[in-house]
Amino acid sequence: MAGPFDVEDLISQLTADEKISLLSGMNSSTHATKANLRTSDGPNGIRGQRFFNGAPSHCLPCGTGLAATWDAALLRRAGAVLLGRACAAQGAHIWLGPTVNMLRSPLGGRGFESYSxxxxxxxxxAAAVVTGVQSNVGVAACIKHFVCNDQEHERQAVDCVVSERALREIYLMPFMLAQRDVKPLCYMTSYSRLNGVHVSENSRLMEEVLRKEWGFDGLIMSDWFGTYSASESTNAGLDLEMPGPPRDTKLTPKVNRMRGQKLLVSLGNRKVSQHALNDRVRNLLTLANKVTPIASEGNVSEDVNDTAEARALMRELAVAGIVLLKNKxxxxPLDKSKSGIAQHATDVKYTLGAHGYKQLPAISMMSTREDGEPGMTCRFFNEPPSEDPGNRVCRDVVQTDLSDMLLVDYSHPEIRQDVWYMDMSGTITPAESGEYQFGCSVRGKAKVFVDGQLVVDNATAQRQGATFMGAGTLEERGTKTLEAGRT
Structure with missing residues (x-):
């Protein structure tokens, strides 16, 4: 949506259908909206416009590492040079960060994203980073997750029961300080409930506290799949549902998105008023006006500013965040001369206890693709692997350095979009002989072969997992004995 434009005049010209279409993302495979607002995930870098095989980006220290610098001036520079500038270069108007939830428990699965x-x-x-990001013309920061999004387990259902004093003095405080000092242009609501009410439906938080008390006049969006109603979320002050309806394909499972037709019905039965609908559209269009300098598709670039300045700043951030604990x-350093367990016991054996990972490490950490570089080679077909090899036609080849990938935005003119197949191959050369474990989780169906032998079958029988934004399987595993030095 090109600008600048008269927001009120445009609202007066839009039909109800057109207004409602603006209030959800375009689909589940993109970070864009109907109003051509493009977002980019964070929080310690810029993903850009693609999930699969996207452009590389600067990877900043995690939020906790950044806060360990205690250096607001340094973080302002990082926001300006490494985040805001990269957003503009990759055609994104909104950086989905920073994360300022409280580190209240070591079990918080995304605690590392937060500062402290x-x-x-x-x-x-947060104020320092937002200042830097928004110093780039046309780029907005989206501070998150407002509020009390402090655990990953059952994050869409959990009810955070918090007293008013704790809410004000602990959980709302970092958002309030950022709003007071720099005014982020966007807020993202949390997945969770607060005292019984989902935040994306909580009018007290969005309308009373954020807008009226703090004077926020920007856009409020949901976290991805964090909108749970049509009329309630609209009336409570949630401007934008993210993402939107998924592509209508057999590979992409139908996700029950909340707005669209449901919001039109709510408008017809007066559960949602024209005034409330216009308020939501007004906030979105006002933001679109503010970020129009990079709204043109023609300005989108997948080139990241990998400059000497940026590299020096990355090193400065890493060094400044180093924390020396008390060396009691x-x-x-550990004394290598001290004796080990085997010298004090007989028949010492090793067995694997509780491992410290939820999924096995990506195989691309040790695999080599066909061009000799680290990673995997991907070939795309319209025909299944069960087809006679002579009848399968390779339509596309992609060399990727990651075996952990999300293919929702992959497309090719010769590949069918309803059902297609990918063969992903690579070679490994074990340094030690022994039994190796292989694992695979998938959104779709997958099988893993090692030297032609089926090791993991994640196609015949599947179990629902949390991978791929909740649409994927649990990781199925299998083992195979490998010989050192044999590729």
Whole structure:
């Protein structure tokens, strides 16, 4: 949507259908909206416009590492040079960050994204980063997750029961400080409930606290798949549902998105008023006006500013975030001369205890693709592997450095979009002989072969898992004995 334009005049010309179409993302495979607002995931870098085989980006230290610098000026520079500038280069208007939730438990699965367990430090660091990001013309920061999004387990259902004092002094504090000092242009709501009400339907938080008390006049969007109603979320102040309806393909399972036709019905039965609908559209169009300098598709570039300045700044961030803990009794470095367990016991054996990972490490960490570089080679077909090899036609070849991939935005003019197949291959040369474990999770169906032998079958029988934004399977595993040095 090109701008600048008269927001009120445009609203007066839009039909109800057109207004409603603006209030959800375009589909589940893109970060864009109907109003051509393009977002890019964070929080420690810029993903750009693609999930699969996208352009490389600067990978900043995690949020906790950034806050460990205690250096607001440094974080402002990082926001300007490494985040905001990269957003503009990759055609994104909105950076989905920073994350300022409280580090209240070591079990918080995304705690590393946040800055600190201290509300003041979190707010100060957030304000610095947002200042830097929004210093780039046409780029907005989307501070998240508002509020109390502090655990991953059952994150869409959990009810965070918080007293008013704790809410104000701990959980809302970093958002309030950022709003006071720099005014982020966007907020993202959390998945969770707060005292019984989902935040994406919580008018007290969005309308009373954020807009009326704090004076926020920007856009409020949901987290991905974090909208759970049509009329309730619209009336409560949620401007934008993300993402939108998925592509209508057999590979992409139908996701029950909340708005669209349901919101039109709510408008007809007066559960949602024209006034409330216009308010939501107004906030979205106002933001579109503010970020129009990079709204043209023609300005989109997948080139990231990999400059000497950026590299030096990355190193400065890493160094400044190093924290030296107390070295009591000079326990570090470990004394190599001290004897081991085997010298004090007989028949010492090793067995694997509780491993520290949820899924096996990506095989691309040790595999080599066909061009000799690290990673995997991907070939795309319209015909299944069960077809006679002479009848299968390779339509596309992609060399990727990652075996962990999300293919929702993959397309090719010769590949059918309803059902297609990918053969992903690579070679490994084990350094040690022994039994190796292989695993695979998938959104679709998959099988893993090692030297032609089926090792993992994640096609015949599948179990629902949390991978691929909740649409994928659990990781199925299998083992095979490999010989050292044999590729």
């Amino acid at each position: 367990e201290d509300p003041f430090l979190s707010g100060a660091m 009794d000079s326990v570090l």
